[in-house]
Amino acid sequence: MTRRLYTILLRLLLPLALLRLYWRSLKSPAYRRRVGQRLSLGHAAPATQVWIHAVSVGEVQAAEPLIRRLIERDPPLSVLVTTTTPTGAERLRERFADNPAHRYTPYDLPGILDRFLDRTRPKLLIVMETEIWPNTLAACAARGIPVILANARLSERSAHGYGRFAQLTRETLQGFDLIAAQAEPDARRFIALGAQPERVRVTGNIKFDLRQPASLLDRAESMRRFWGSQRPVWIAASTHEGEEELLLAAHRQIRAILPDALLVLVPRHPERFDRVAELATRQGFPLARRSRREPCHADIAVFLGDTMGELPAFIAAVDTAYIGGSLVPTGGHNLLEAAAVGVPVAVGPHHFNFAVITELLCSEGGAVVVDDTAELTRVMSAWLSDATERARIGENGRRVVEANRGALDRLMALVEARLVEPSGGEAESN
Template identity: 50%
Template sequence: MGRWLYSLCLYLALPGVLAFLGYRSLREPGYRSNLRQRFGHVRPDGAQPIWVHAVSVGEVLAAAPMVRRLMARFPEHPIVMTTMTPTGADRVRDVFGDEVAHRYVPYDLPHMVNRFLTRVQPVALVIMETEVWPNMVHACAQRRIPVILANARLSEKSAGGYARLMPLGLPPFHKLDWIAAQAKADAERFVAVGAEPAKVTVTGSIKYDVSIGDQARAAAAGLRELVGEERPVWIAASTHEGEEGPVLEAHSRLLERHPEALLILVPRHPERFGTVARLIGDRGLTMARRAAGDDPAEAQVYLADTMGELLMLFGCARAAFMGGSFIARGGHNPLEAAAWSLPVLSGPHVFNFASVYKQLSTEGGVAFVHDGDELARQLIHFFDEPRLCTAAGERARAVMDANQGALDRLYEGVCWHIRG
C-alpha cells in the first residue's frame, strides 16, 4: 500500500519535476541531454551488465576503484553506471572513457523502472551510499536481481525521517540483499529502520582507501612550483552558497598577517563559478582563474573553476577547509585532504561524515570553527607555527591509514552476491 501511495504522489509530482528539470537546464544545458533515458528509454550495452548507481561526482569517484576491480574480475559482465546529474555523467566519462557505459537513472516510477530493467537486464545492482528508490528496489527483487547498498551511511537525521515512513514500508531496506555499512552506528540505524540484521555488515568506508597516483603528485608539484614553494597556501574545498563570504573574510584576515598567502577556492557546483568570481572581486582580492590558465604566482585567490582536480589541488596546500560545514549541508569527505597529510578545518555541520570527523577529532587531525573569524585565527595559528600544522596533518593521515581495507571487504562481498 505504501509503495503505491508513493508512486501515485510521484506521478502527480512529475509535471513539477519536469518543469524544474527545464529550469535547471537553462543554467546547466547537460540536463537537456539524453532526456529520454530518465524515462527508461535506454539502449542495452552488452549482455547482463553489472549496474552501478552513483548519484553524482562524489559517488562516482568513490565507486571507481571497486568498478575497476569488478571489470577485471568479471570481463563477461560489462559495467553500466547511472547517475542523476550531468556532472556525474561527465565524471564517468572522464574516469572510464568508453570502458564503462553511462546512462541516466530512470525516474522511480514503476513502468519507467521496468522499461529500464527489461532493456538493460543487469545481473546485479550496486547502489553507492544511500540512494535507495522504492520502485527500483522492488522491481529488482521481483526479477531476483541482487541489490547491494555499498559504502552505506545513514545519518541520525535521515534515520529519524525514515522511521516516520516505516508504517508505509518505506524505504524498502528490508528488500536489500546486502548493506555494506561504513560504521557500526550506520549499521544500527539501518536495522532500526527495517533492514534485516543478517544482511548488514560493517565493512568500513572505502573513502579511507584513497590512492594518490603519480600523475596527481606530479601535477601538484608542478602547480606548487608555479604558485611559489614557500608561500602559505590553504584550500577551501567544495564550498556552497553562503560559505565563500566567511572563507574570503578569513583569507583577508590571514593576508594582514601573511601578505604572501594564497587561497585555492574550489566551489562545489560549476554553475556558481561566475558568482564566486564576482564575490572575490567585490572583496578587492586579486584573482587568478584556473580554467583561463591564469598565473597564480601574484594572485591572492586562485579560483579552481575546473572539475575533477580536487585531489591534485589538495597537494598544493598546507591546510584544508572542507565546505558544506558552515551551512547545514552536512560537510564533505575530508579524507582526500588527510591523504596529503593536511590538517582539516571544518564548520560544525558534519553529519554526512560523522564517524570520520569523530575519529579525526579524537586524534587531533581536525579543528572545528564556527565562522570566518575563528577560521582566520586557526589559519594564522597554523602558519605562525608550521610544526604544529605539520603535526596535525600527520595525525589526520594516521587516521586514514588506520582505517584502510574497506575496499577489499566491499569488493569480496559484491563478488559473492554476483556469483550467487
C-alpha cells in the same frame, strides 16, 4: 505512506522534475542533454552484469575503488554506472573514459524501470551510500536481482527524515539483500528504521581505500609552482551557497596576518562558478580563474578552481585545507582526500554526513572542527605560519587513512557471493 501512494505522487511530480532539469540547464547546459535516458527512452542502455548507482561526484568518488576492482577482475565484469547529475557523469568519464559505460539514472517509476531493466538485464545492483528508491528495489526483487546498499551511511538527521514515512521506509529497506554499513551507528539506524538485522553488515568505509593516480603528486607540484612555492596557500573545497562570504571574510583576516596568503576557492557546483567569481571581485579580492588560465601573480589573493577533475591535485598542492558544506548546514564533504596526502584539514560544525570520519580524524589529531569564521581564521593562520605543526597534523591524518584501509576487500567478498548463481556457477558474461 505506502509504495502505491508514493508512486502516484511521483507520477504527478514527474513534469515538475523535467521542468527542474530545464531550469538547471539554463545555468548548466549539461542538464538538458540525454534527458531521454532518465525516462529509459532513445538509445538503449547496454546489457551489463553489475549496475552501480552513484548520485553525483561524491558517490562516484566513493565508488571508484569498487569500480576498478570489478572491471579489473579476472574475468572482468561488465559494469554500468548511473548518476543523477552531469558532474557525476563528468567525474566518471575523467577517471574511467568509456569503461564502465554511463547512463543517467532512470526515474523511480515502474514503466521507466521496466524498460531500463529489460535492456540492461543486470545480475546485481549496487547502490552507493544513502540512495533508497522503493520502486527500483521492487522491480529488482520481481526479477530476482539482488541489491546491495554499499558504503551505506545514515546520519541522525536523515534517519529522522526517513522515519516520517515509517511504513514505506521499512518496506523499502527490507528490499535490500545486503546493507554494507560504514560504521556501527549507521547500522543501528538502518535496523531501527526496519532493515532486517541479518542483512546488515559493518564493512567500513571504502573511501579509505581510494588510491590516487601516480601522476597526482607531479600535477600537484606543477600547480604549486604556478601559485608560488613560497607563499602560504590554503584551499576551501566543495563550498556551498552562503559559505563563500564567510570564507572570504576569514581570508581577509588571514591576509592581515599573512599578506601574501592565497585562497584556492573551489565551489561544489559548476553553475555557481561565475557568481562566486563576481562575489570575490566585488569584495575587492584580486582574482585568477583556472578555467581561463589566468596567471597567478603575487598580488592575486583568490584563485578560483572553476574546472572539473582537478580538485585532488589542488588539495595535494596546498598547505592546509577547509572542506566545505560544513560552515552552512549542508552536512559537509569528504575529508579523506586531504588526509591521504598529509594535508591538515578543518571542517565546520555541520559535518553530519561525515560524522564518523570527522570524529576519527579529530580523535587522532589529523583534523579539527571549527565552530565559526573566527575560529577558522585562527586555525588556518596558525597552521600556515608553522610548517612543523602542519607536518605533524598531516602525518596524523595520513596514518589514520592507512590504518583504516580494507573495507573494499570486505565489501568485495560480499559482492562476489551474490555474483554466484544458486547453482554454484558464476553469472554468465554478456
